[in-house]
Amino acid sequence: MMTKQLLLFALLPIALGAQILDPVVLTKPATDAWPTYNGDYSGRRFSTLNQIDQSNVMHLTLGWVFRVRAGAVPGAIVGGEGPAPVEGGPPNPDLSTIKATPLMVNGILYFATPDNAWAVDARSGHELWHYFWKTKGGIHIGNRGVGMYGNWLFFETPDDYLVSLDARTGKERWHVEIADVKQEYFSTPAPIVVGNHVLVGTGGDSLDVPGFLESHDPETGAIQWKWWSEPLKKGDPGSETWPDEYSMRHGGGMTWIPGTYDPELHLYYLGTGNPNPVLTGRGREGADLYTCSIVALNVDTGKLAWYFQPSPHDTHDWDAAQTTVLIDGLFEGKPRKMLAQANRNGYFFLLDRTNGKNLLTAPMVDTINWSKGIDANGQPIPNPDKEATISGVLVSPPSDGVTNWPPPSFDPDTGLFYVGVKESFSEYYLTDTDPHPEGYAAAEKYITSYGGSLLAIDYQTGKTRWKHSYIFGGGPIGILTTAGKLLFAGDGLGHLLAFDPSNGSILWHAGLSDDVSNGPETYMLDGHQYLVVGAGDSLYAFLLE
Amino acid sequence: MDMRILLQRTLRAIAGFSICVALAAQPAPPKYDxxxxxxxxxxxxxxxxxxxxxxxxxxxxxxxxxxxxxxxxxxxxxxxxxxxxxxxxxxxxxxxxxxxxxxxxxxxxxxxxxxxxxxxxxYQTLNIVTGDASAGKAYFNGAGNCGSCHSVTGDLKGIGAKYEPVTLQDRLLMPLDFGPSASTKAVVTVTVTTPSGEAVSGPLLWIDDFTVALRNSQGTYVSFARKSDVIPQVEVHNPFKPHSDMILHFSDAEIHNLTAYLVTLK
CATH class of the missing domain: 1.10.760.10 (Cytochrome c-like domain)
Incomplete structure (x- = not known):
């Protein structure tokens, strides 16, 4: 194995001293790279590549499979502050599930799972290096990948460190602590690099801690600015939406899904998580800003430019962290700069991204039963009768939402926004009757699901143009669209599928050894368009024969 | 794929549950002495x-x-x-x-x-039985039309003693048993009719856009490629459809009243 790694290194086509990732690549939709979590800053996950198209997609063939071997395996570069992992024992599948969208730069793929990062040859699927982080703990639920600046890679760990590696060798450059794992913070996002800012968020629902987004210096790891997702003291903007300082300082609002960026407006867009305590509103009466909000931050200062709150005073764990997709197009006949989000609470939102003004709010599915309607600002009005009670309330959606973190896609050719959804119900039982409840404060019992679907939503009307329903399976699943008039997504039943994005017909499928677990991506390499997707513990690369 | 895993995945998909949710109902052991x-x-x-x-x-x-x-x-x-x-x-x-x-x-x-x-x-639920048992009884025999499938002296006899109230409430909403023991219960069935007119029925083991699988009357696993939505013809029979339909219309008060009534069926 070692010989193979050294041999591969010798063949790497990188001149020493040259920057692997030219920063210019990040500012335009790339075709020969996938240099950031969503492929580009827009969050559209639409590729202009069209070598693979409707006429030849049935000839896609498997190029290679890369199966991860997570942990302190032989050959791994080991770092981290925690104790040495216990030998033997069953492997933890959470450490091997690929939720990251790998970056592809100069023929190399870079990605991460909790505590692990890899570089893999994008031509062959051969491992170049593997870095393993010895953890101090934290919830190991997933990792959405790495960010890149020049030759440097950045990823976050479940025990809340930002780790920087040299992309050429996998050797660690530095690590800095971004949050306290003992306060139940855990970190899953892929850092997003904008200019010389490494934007880093975090997660954690269990102990009522405040959320934040930090900007770090890519060279040193030093913090440049920190934006708290709640006001810190009475009198600060948003503090009028909390009963007291104590509640806002324990108010949640995690920043766990990478945001998007408009270079012209210089604004970074981000959805924030649910307020705490999670499943009851007692002790935090009010709208609880800026939890469950879409926020626009100045990328150089971290100052809030505007906000819109899709779930005011959320009591069901429906964070608004889902990808904020930037759309440039017509609305009511006029060209506009817009932002769309398919929200966990079941509604599709369209905003003017210059000022946060709501343009459209539309329910995505029929089952949602928690809102009394839409107010003049485009915000759903929560029905207080659907907040958890001791005897239970039946609510759709459950806490995991109509949709969730798996990335949606916007195809400018069809004008349609694609998202995986499911229609389900839970009973929410209040378990903590203290005037100051803590943690979740209620128990949730999943009742049933009416199945999952892939929706094609007309962004200008919010109406569903087509819907592919699965009797079983489906649900929130990552999506890619391309100029080859193709939409790629999983079905939650072990397949990768290609759809006609205009009408939902299935054009091709391949059976994988597990469900699609990340957002599919595509890039050109050696004149071939590659399609790469993660399913469970393996990456699969497809190309035309 | 291992047959047992495939079956569990199908049942999980049908129920909308993950197995870990079922296990989570057990209180976690204390972490400290x-x-x-x-x-x-x-x-x-x-x-x-x-x-x-x-x-x-x-x-x-x-x-x-x-x-x-x-x-x-x-x-x-x-x-x-x-x-x-x-x-x-x-x-x-x-x-x-x-x-x-x-x-x-x-x-x-x-x-x-x-x-x-x-x-x-x-987390442990508190005393969830707050409904009106007599209103629940009236709903059971009236608007709920529960008697069309159930009988309090037959299948539901003693059900209030069999389950904790919270389990009873969740099961009255969706009774599907799930988890490993569910493999012994025929829950959802399917009939597949090939273009030649041959019809095969049995417990549904798997269905997606490309394959449907069932256990036939001889107890043998049989799978069919799905060439389109109609070839072969696939009819899924879900015995819990009345419950699925009810969930869309139930009020929380009706649920609480029904639970209060079922709890009395000791």
């Missing part, structure tokens, strides 16, 4: 509860200790002990003369309380 935690709770209530509240969630004078960084960072009473033994005179907290063992007990009580607050899978 329960005897020490009980002693610690007693000592805490006696010495600390006046300021910090009997549940350590804060009182008139003292802060909430379940969200305290000192407590969260503590290991085996070392950090907490320093504060107990020295006090915080600047904040009005006196010092307390306690033995090392007493401090460890109090630390264990606080750590177990934090663990319980943070671990949502261990």
């Amino acid at each position: 329960p005897v020490s935690v009980a002693r610690g709770q007693q000592a805490f209530v006696a010495s600390c509860g006046f300021c910090h509240g009997s549940r350590a969630k804060g009182g008139e004078k003292g802060p909430d200790l379940l969200r305290s960084v000192v407590v969260l960072d503590d290991e085996n009473g070392k950090g907490i002990g320093r504060v107990i033994l020295k006090g915080r005179p600047e904040k009005g907290m006196p010092k307390f003369a306690m033995t090392e063992d007493q401090i460890v007990d109090i630390a264990n009580f606080l750590h177990q309380s934090i663990y319980s607050a943070a671990d949502r899978d261990s």
Whole structure:
């Protein structure tokens, strides 16, 4: 194995001293790279590549499979502050599930799972290096990948460190602590690099801690600015939406899904998580800003430019962290700069991204039963009768939402926004009757699901143009669209599928050894368009024969 | 794919459950020695509860200790002990003369309380039976039309003694049994009719856009390629459809009343 790694290194086509990732690549939709979590800053996950198209997609063939071997395996570069992992024992599948969208730069793929990062040859699927982080703990639920600046890679760990590696060798450059794992913070996002800012968020629902987004210096790891997702003291903007300082300082609002960026407006867009305590509103009466909000931050200062709150005073764990997709197009006949989000609470939102003004709010599915309607600002009005009670309330959606973190896609050719959804119900039982409840404060019992679907939503009307329903399976699943008039997504039943994005017909499928677990991506390499997707513990690369 | 896994995945998909949700219904084992935690709770209530509240969630004078960084960072009473033994005179907290063992007990009580607050899978529901049993009975026999499938002297006889109220309420909404034991129960069935007119029926084991699989009357696994939505013809029979339909229209009061009624069927 070692010989193979050294041999591969010798063949790497990188001149020493040259920057692997030219920063210019990040500012335009790339075709020969996938240099950031969503492929580009827009969050559209639409590729202009069209070598693979409707006429030849049935000839896609498997190029290679890369199966991860997570942990302190032989050959791994080991770092981290925690104790040495216990030998033997069953492997933890959470450490091997690929939720990251790998970056592809100069023929190399870079990605991460909790505590692990890899570089893999994008031509062959051969491992170049593997870095393993010895953890101090934290919830190991997933990792959405790495960010890149020049030759440097950045990823976050479940025990809340930002780790920087040299992309050429996998050797660690530095690590800095971004949050306290003992306060139940855990970190899953892929850092997003904008200019010389490494934007880093975090997660954690269990102990009522405040959320934040930090900007770090890519060279040193030093913090440049920190934006708290709640006001810190009475009198600060948003503090009028909390009963007291104590509640806002324990108010949640995690920043766990990478945001998007408009270079012209210089604004970074981000959805924030649910307020705490999670499943009851007692002790935090009010709208609880800026939890469950879409926020626009100045990328150089971290100052809030505007906000819109899709779930005011959320009591069901429906964070608004889902990808904020930037759309440039017509609305009511006029060209506009817009932002769309398919929200966990079941509604599709369209905003003017210059000022946060709501343009459209539309329910995505029929089952949602928690809102009394839409107010003049485009915000759903929560029905207080659907907040958890001791005897239970039946609510759709459950806490995991109509949709969730798996990335949606916007195809400018069809004008349609694609998202995986499911229609389900839970009973929410209040378990903590203290005037100051803590943690979740209620128990949730999943009742049933009416199945999952892939929706094609007309962004200008919010109406569903087509819907592919699965009797079983489906649900929130990552999506890619391309100029080859193709939409790629999983079905939650072990397949990768290609759809006609205009009408939902299935054009091709391949059976994988597990469900699609990340957002599919595509890039050109050696004149071939590659399609790469993660399913469970393996990456699969497809190309035309 | 292993047949057992395939079956579990199908059942999981049908039920909308994951197996871990089922397991989560079991309370998590205590993380700290329960005897020490009980002693610690007693000592805490006696010495600390006046300021910090009997549940350590804060009182008139003292802060909430379940969200305290000192407590969260503590290991085996070392950090907490320093504060107990020295006090915080600047904040009005006196010092307390306690033995090392007493401090460890109090630390264990606080750590177990934090663990319980943070671990949502261990949350216990309270007395959920708040509905009106006679209104539930009227609904059962009237608007709910439950008698068309069920009988309180037949399949539901003694059901109130068989299940905890919260389980009863969740099952009345969607009765599908799930998890490994479900493999013994024929729940959802399917009929597949090939273009030649041959029809095969049995418990549904798998269905997606490309394949449908069932167990035939001989007990043999049979699968069919699906060439389109109609070739072969696939008819799924879900015996729980009346429940699926009801969920869309149930009011919470109707659910609570029905639960209150079913609880009386001992």
